[in-house]
């Protein structure tokens with residue numbers, strides 16, 4: 001059967017039988033042929049914990065004045081890197097039994113004094129490379145930071161310069177990137193600081209997370225032109241407030257943190273709503289419904305915006321009585337329901353962009369997704385990567401200064417590179433639901449925030 005409509009793109013045939021993904025070679029082969037959807041979905045998915053909440057709570061637990069228990073935390077590459085880094089700075093992090101289906105809970109015991117003389121592997125995790133240097137400045141001794149080859153291309157200048165402005169001794173090669181090292185003296189004076197956080201909200205979050213432990217606290221002013229991902233900064237402010245630290249924001253782009261203790265806490269980590277994006281998007285492509293369990297009624301996660309973003313792509317969203325969230329894609333593309341083109345500014349929710357751009361590539365009208373210039377400094381240059389991979393399948397996509405423009409086009413199967421980026425891999429999976437033979441070169445990149453992705457995706461399609 002050919003999925004087609006008159007005005008828009010035509011997709012390659014869906015199989016009549018269920019297709020499951022296949023690793024293409026033997027052990028160690030990371031390739032993954034994205035499964036096509038042969039029928040409308042009726043799936044219920046439970047997702048692992050939020051990366052952004054887990055790594056914030058780990059940092060705050062390490063800086064707290066008493067132990068913390070993190071229930072249902074994320075267990076993935078990014079959280080493991082954070083745990084290993086904090087342990088190497090002397091923080092006690094113990095796995096304890098929990099009821100989470102995705103791994104144990106974590107009991108975090110702060111160090112009496114953070115220890116230096118260590119090297120931190122940031123992998124490709126923005127939260128590790130931007131959140132830990134201000135914390136490490138409170139340690140005693142040298143701390144070296146490095147990461148993956150591709151992490152050395154991510155912007156770090158603002159972290160390096162802000163620490164120097166706070167009086168911390170930092171050694172780097174002047175590129176404004178990893179690797180670099182700092183020499184902690186056990187304390188940071190703090191005070192007033194101006195930074196440019198246009199390239200990443202994580203520069204702000206990293207400083208705010210440690211600021212209550214600076215002798216004079218912090219008055220932080222963002223002076224740059226753009227400030228992306230505001231909800232992530234609001235998440236930082238909320239996680240601090242939940243531990244007794246008040247952050248005042250007298251005007252947009254200014255934050256004031258008074259010095260004081262950070263409380264230990266027993267906290268349950270919410271499911272990762274940004275990682276819900278590919279699953280909910282699947283309902284629009286395949287048709288039918290996808291329900292995400294445990295959708296929090298109130299949250300600072302930007303993934304909650306999916307509830308009002310997906311209707312732009314033709315989805316119907318409903319909050320279930322048991323707290324779950326369902327997206328209904330009706331008949332789906334196969335049943336003849338088109339995905340409309342969209343005009344979206346995603347400056348607050350850049351991490352949702354790869355999934356939404358994948359949907360736009362399947363739409364029957366033109367789309368412009370803007371406000372995402374800073375995605376050039378994410379795991380990979382996501383604007384270039386999405387352009388290259390969607391064009392490679394026959395799509396019509398153009399890079400703009402701060403986003404992407406897409407025109408309807410007929411897509412056909414072929415290779416899809418993940419560029420070590422979990423969200424590029426899952427974007428390929430979305431397109432692969434409708435286009436037979438999309439082969440993701442490295443599905444293991446999803447382990448950055450969701451090692452269970454292939455299994456959960458298969459479960460959704462079963």
Ligand SMILES: O=C(O)C1=C[C@@H](OP(=O)(O)O)[C@@H](O)[C@H](O)C1
Pocket residue numbers: 051052053126127199200201202205228229232350351374
């Ligand atoms: O603070 C956080 O947890 C994050 C902030 C955002 O970073 P940017 O502001 O660099 O986009 C987001 O994209 C990233 O996935 C997680």
Ligand SMILES: C=C(OP(=O)(O)O)C(=O)O
Pocket residue numbers: 124125126127351378379423449
């Ligand atoms: C940008 C992202 O990650 P990081 O935390 O490494 O910046 C992301 O997960 O989309």
